[in-house]
Amino acid sequence: MKISNIVAYPVTVPVPLDHQVSLGIGRMVKRDTVIVKVTTDDGIIGWGESHHARAHLAIATLVNTTLRQLVTGFDATNVNGVWSQIYRFQLASHGMGAACAAAMSGIDMALWDIRGKAIGWPLYRLLGGASRSVPGYAGGICLGFQPPAALLDEVASMVQRGFKAIKLRLGESPASDIARVSAVREAYPELDVLTDANTAYSLRDFRTVAPHLGAARVGWLEEPFPAHDYRSYREAKAMCGFALAGGENHFTRFEFAQLIDAESITILQPDLSKVGGISEAIKIAAMASAQRLPIHCHSSMGINMAATLHVLSAIENAGYFEADCSVYNPLRDDLIDFSFDVDANGTLRPSDKPGIGIEVNEDFIESHTGYSGPGFV
Known part of the structure; x- marks a missing residue:
């Protein structure tokens, strides 16, 4: 073959x-x-x-x-x-x-x-795993910069779907970030609130928001700084009591070895579509397991999400599955036949079909040929 x-x-x-x-x-x-x-x-x-x-x-x-x-x-x-x-x-x-x-x-x-x-x-079985429940959080391109009242409405829709954890987008300004996180924590005392600054913070910004994120009991702050700004991560870790997360912009096990050795980031987030594929993610999970570090894969789009759920079902140190809860995502809804159902415990399971378990709509590919230009403005 x-x-x-x-x-x-x-x-x-x-x-x-x-x-x-x-x-x-x-x-x-x-x-x-x-x-x-x-x-x-x-x-x-x-x-x-x-x-x-x-x-x-x-x-x-x-x-x-x-x-x-x-x-x-x-x-x-x-x-x-x-x-x-x-x-x-x-x-x-x-x-x-x-x-x-x-x-x-x-x-x-x-x-x-x-x-x-x-x-x-199914892929999870091929990787040595079993069909098991994986905790998920509402993430992807959602819960962005908006007034606290509108954000609370969106969070409510995620909670109604069964999610026990959500990820808020930070990085607009320290004041607005603090206001949004505080509003969500006040409204949902038991919800696991995760945060992601998408590399938008300076150390000065971090010093401003860190006490408030600590008071809000956030589960982690993801990528406050660019991926290779190890010095800022070291300084940030020394001044906060919550976990720092990163890894979606690190490539291959060789970069993850440096990330683990730096001992600043304890929530590791390899992305199967960036890091070198499933093969490399499995090697990274094994490396992290030796250090008792969890793997919370970054994922969005479509095929990548379906494959990620299999990987998290197969590794021993799996953390959260990032469920892209964008209102509009044809790469999830129309390109493939993937859907995720969250149970009463906020968990999900991978497909039992052979391989990744998805069918691809090739007509969709043909009618959505890639064109140049920025995805974000």
Whole structure:
């Protein structure tokens, strides 16, 4: 069963004005992604998703040229061999590029989908796991910058769906961030409130908001600073009593080894569509397990979310599943047949279908060809 073809499709979906959410990296005006289709010589098709990295046309081109040339003809079940081939000839020799890590993620994900389909097993079982309940939080592109009253209405809808945890977007200004977090905590004393600043804070901002986040008993503050600003993370950790989270913008186990060694971030958030795929996420989870650190994967879009739920069902140190609760997300609702139901305990389970367990609407891909321009303004 050899890889006979690999095709990456850049996909773009504009977001209507009334569904545009503002957060620390801007206001979302369109959703981009890269869908990767891998076909074997005996006709099995695997699907994966590469993060757009704000350059989805370039990511797709990298898959369709260099990476396809490197691994076509490989045994499709040899996921470690494919990963090593790309690492040797691209990452190791030309630098730890984020574009290559994102591009190879989609290929790796599709190969795991093929393995599951070939044997008839769901991905979680193939990874050595079981169908088990995974706690979820309402996240993704939602709960953004808005007046506290409007935010409370949105939180109420998440709680009604069964979520016991939600993630608020910070980074507008210290004053407005404090007001929103305080309002949610006052209204929901028992809710697990997580926060994400999307790298928008300075240390001065952090010093201002930290006492209030502590008083609100937030579960974590995610990415207050850029991913590699280790000094700011060290200083921040020394002045707060809540956990710092990060990892969605770290690539491969080699960068996660540095992140773990820095001992500032204790909530690790690899993204399967960025970090190097499912293969790399499993290695990172094992590294983290040795340090008693939990894995709370970052996820959104569509195929990536479905695969993430399987991975969290398979690893021993799984934390929260990030459920994208955007009101408008065709990559979740129309591109694939994935849906998540939250039970009374705020938990979810992966699909029992073979592989990742999703069907892909190729007509949707054809009618939403990727185009250039920023996703956030």
